[in-house]
Amino acid sequence: METIQDISLFKHVTNQTVITIGTFDGVHLGHRKILERLINNAKNTGLKSTVLTFFPHPRMVLQKDTDIKLLNTIEEKTQIMESLGLDYFIIHPFTKAFSRLSATEFVRDILVNSLKAKKIIIGYDHRFGRNRNANIQDLIAFGNTLDFEVEEIPAQEIDDVSVSSTKIRNALLEGDVATANNYLSYAYMLTGTVKKGRGLGREFGFPTANLHIAESYKLIPKNGSYVVKSKLLGKEYFGMMNIGFNPTVSGTEKSIEVNFFEFDGDLYDQKIQVEILHRIRDEHKFNSVEELREQLKKDKNFSLDLISK
Structure with a gap:
């Protein structure tokens, strides 16, 4: 073409x-x-x-x-x-x-x-x-x-x-990824550049790539956590993504953060494309960072179980 x-x-x-x-x-x-x-x-x-x-x-x-x-x-x-x-x-x-x-x-x-x-x-x-x-x-x-x-x-x-x-x-705005992907016939994607964030994910044991999407017209799905897939440095990786304000750690700006499983490279300033496979849960304000860390562990186990199937 x-x-x-x-x-x-x-x-x-x-x-x-x-x-x-x-x-x-x-x-x-x-x-x-x-x-x-x-x-x-x-x-x-x-x-x-x-x-x-x-x-x-x-x-x-x-x-x-x-x-x-x-x-x-x-x-x-x-x-x-x-x-x-x-x-x-x-x-x-x-x-x-x-x-x-x-x-x-x-x-x-x-x-x-x-x-x-x-x-x-x-x-x-x-x-x-x-x-x-x-x-x-x-x-x-x-x-x-x-x-x-x-x-x-x-x-x-x-x-x-x-x-x-x-x-x-409407499905994406409601977080219904399954319906959206069914109508699309492919996984809904977000494409952006990895920028430096607050670095809090690494402190929790869940380092994240902070995805910046330049196009303000791009529809972003409902806030919450999702199972995702991406090709990084020529290899496919799965992970989990959070869209939202990180209320547990007093976040004030909306962010899109991806924790890739089994990836430990440097993605800063690289353009990546993330495919959204499944919704995990709504964003939630936890009582403590420790509660959030425990929930992230559950989210990861849920994601890995879904991927294995």
């Missing part, structure tokens, strides 16, 4: 394409039906499978929605897309100027002239152009004029995508 950061950088591509357009947040099971259709169509027609997405999310730009929470960072989404076997993944910068393109400009200049679309696979409810004033019937009419085919994704599939996204977000 080739990742292209701006539509203008697609000029070197000479092949005609079959395209779908969307945010594809989570790239979950519902999305995968659409992407499989796209990839299979490309194989059957000799076209190149192409996904056009936008970043920042349009709501961040047009509605100044700084509270929006997404399931993937753009880096995570690219990683997942690559695993599916796409030919091209285009991440175009979304700006107010871009949003003001007319429907004609978007279809003629972007989809046909720049991206060489021969076929567009799109949802029945897709709207585009300035003020989102054009619909799929308009797109079909453009296709008749500009010589491309439109394949409509039926209502049921689009509704499944919408329902899945909502259920995944």
Whole structure:
């Protein structure tokens, strides 16, 4: 897969394409039906499978929605897309100027002239152009004029995508990792850089990697403890992660801390990705550090038992 950061950088591509357009947040099971259709169509027609997405999310730009929470960072989404076997993944910068393109400009200049679309696979409810004033019937009419085919994704599939996204977000906010992972078809992930923390975990006998996530839009699951897995220095390690404020030791800032089992290396300033496998418990304020230490031992035994099964 080739990742292209701006539509203008697609000029070197000479092949005609079959395209779908969307945010594809989570790239979950519902999305995968659409992407499989796209990839299979490309194989059957000799076209190149192409996904056009936008970043920042349009709501961040047009509605100044700084509270929006997404399931993937753009880096995570690219990683997942690559695993599916796409030919091209285009991440175009979304700006107010871009949003003001007319429907004609978007279809003629972007989809046909720049991206060489021969076929567009799109949802029945897709709207585009300035003020989102054009619909799929308009797109079909453009296709008749500009010589491309439109394949409509039926209502049921689009509704499944919408329902899945909502259920995944709600499940993670409730700490229901099992439901979220089931809809995603992979373990929900957090990607960040390991920064120095207060060093209290090491004093308790449970040294932790303090994970800093730069992207404020990334959805963080409900506070509590989780069983996790990560690849560190080329090798897979399991561990347990706490999301929260560490109330027992008078923590004031939210943190994400991971205690990796059987790992004793230096991870400071390294970027790591943590897969969340199972929820252990809610965050709790214990009466003493000793009580907390005993609970961490129980959490570790629970995690190891789960991993062994």
